[in-house]
Every structure is written in structure tokens, then in C-alpha cells.
Amino acid sequence: MKKIGIFYAPAKGSTEKVIKMVAQKLGSDAELHLIDEKTNPESMDKFENIIFGISTVGRDHWDAQYKKIGWDMFLPKLTGYDFNNKTIAIVALGNHIMYEDNFLDALGHLAPIIKNQNGKLVGEVPVSKFSDFEHINSFGVIDNKFPGLPIDDDNLSDVTDERLNEWLTELKPKFA
Numbered sequence: 001m002k003k004i005g006i007f008y009a010p011a012k013g014s015t016e017k018v019i020k021m022v023a024q025k026l027g028s029d030a031e032l033h034l035i036d037e038k039t040n041p042e043s044m045d046k047f048e049n050i051i052f053g054i055s056t057v058g059r060d061h062w063d064a065q066y067k068k069i070g071w072d073m074f075l076p077k078l079t080g081y082d083f084n085n086k087t088i089a090i091v092a093l094g095n096h097i098m099y100e101d102n103f104l105d106a107l108g109h110l111a112p113i114i115k116n117q118n119g120k121l122v123g124e125v126p127v128s129k130f131s132d133f134e135h136i137n138s139f140g141v142i143d144n145k146f147p148g149l150p151i152d153d154d155n156l157s158d159v160t161d162e163r164l165n166e167w168l169t170e171l172k173p174k175f176a
């Protein structure tokens with residue numbers, strides 16, 4: 001398996017905590033990159049395998065607490081980026097109790113960008129896989145699937161580790 005570039009934001013919260021768990025589980029197969037104001041899509045050029053880490057903190061303002069860094073700066077830069085020959089998976093953080101109508105909306109924005117720009121998206125998860133999330137009504141669900149791994153570390157932190165393990169076991173063979 002070729003090296004996996006992990007790109008995530010924001011820092012200091014649950015996304016960083018969970019994405020560092022992912023990196024630790026992948027060990028030397030992974031290279032961790034915090035997305036900041038200097039991160040350009042070209043940083044991804046050398047990777048055929050990519051994992052994105054993203055949280056939803058309001059649909060129109062991705063990182064309300066971190067206005068000058070993170071996905072709010074990076075998403076617009078992805079316009080026109082060619083994901084051809086790249087296999088990409090997403091870990092998405094949200095809160096299914098407080099935001100059941102907007103649970104993981106950011107995932108619903110990011111996944112189509114990858115697909116529409118020639119990327120091969122892997123690691124999708126049927127909503128029915130996790131009964132906790134079956135009642136939610138969200139932009140982050142496409143064709144009854146989450147186009148990435150849904151993590152609610154606010155309410156379900158006790159299952160985060162086991163869900164990551166299971167997802168990574170299925171995901172690894174899909175990477176080049």
C-alpha cells in the first residue's frame with residue numbers, strides 16, 4: 001500500500017483527536033497534515049491515497065471558530081482540482097443529537113466535490129449500519145449512505161475506537 005496522506009481540520013477539537021487515532025492505527029503508512037491557511041491542493045499531489053478529516057460546525061461557515069484556517073479556506077481552493085488517480089476516504093465528525101437535521105452536512109458538501117472532480121471515493125457507510133443515526137435527516141446522507149465514516153464523538157465516544165478499527169480494516173484493501 002502506498003502512503004496515505006491524511007488532511008484534516010480544525011486543530012484542537014474532536015476532529016484532531018479522532019484523526020490522530022486514525023494516523024496512529026495506520027502507523028508508518030500515514031502522513032498527517034493539518035490544513036491551515038498555507039495548505040494548497042498541490043500538497044496532495046504526491047499522494048494516491050488520501051483520508052480527509054472534517055467536522056460540521058454550521059453549513060455556511062465551516063470553521064466558525066477558526067475563520068482564517070481550515071476547511072473554510074481549503075474548500076474554495078479545491079475548485080477545479082483534479083482528483084484523477086486518487087482514492088479518497090472521509091472521516092466526518094458531527095453531533096447527531098443536537099443537529100439531527102444537519103448531521104454531518106459538511107460530508108454532503110465535500111463528497112460530491114471529490115466525485116465530480118474525478119476522485120475515487122471509498123469508505124462509504126450505509127446509514128443502516130449504525131442504528132444510532134437511522135432517524136437523522138441530513139445533507140450528509142446520499143442514497144441512504146454516508147459518503148464517509150460518521151463519527152459522533154460528542155455523544156458516542158465509547159464506540160469511536162471500534163468504529164475506526166472496523167472501517168479501517170475494510171478500507172485498507174481499497175487503497176492502492
Ligand SMILES: Cc1cc2nc3c(=O)[nH]c(=O)nc-3n(C[C@H](O)[C@H](O)[C@H](O)COP(=O)(O)O)c2cc1C
Nearest residue numbers: 013014015055056057058093094095099102103104
Ligand atoms: C457552532 C457549532 C455548530 C455545529 N453544527 C453542527 C452541525 O450543523 N451538524 C453536526 O453534525 N454537528 C454540528 N456541530 C457539532 C460538531 O460537529 C461536533 O462537536 C464535532 O465533534 C466538532 O469537531 P471539532 O471540534 O473538530 O470541530 C456543531 C458544533 C458547534 C460548536
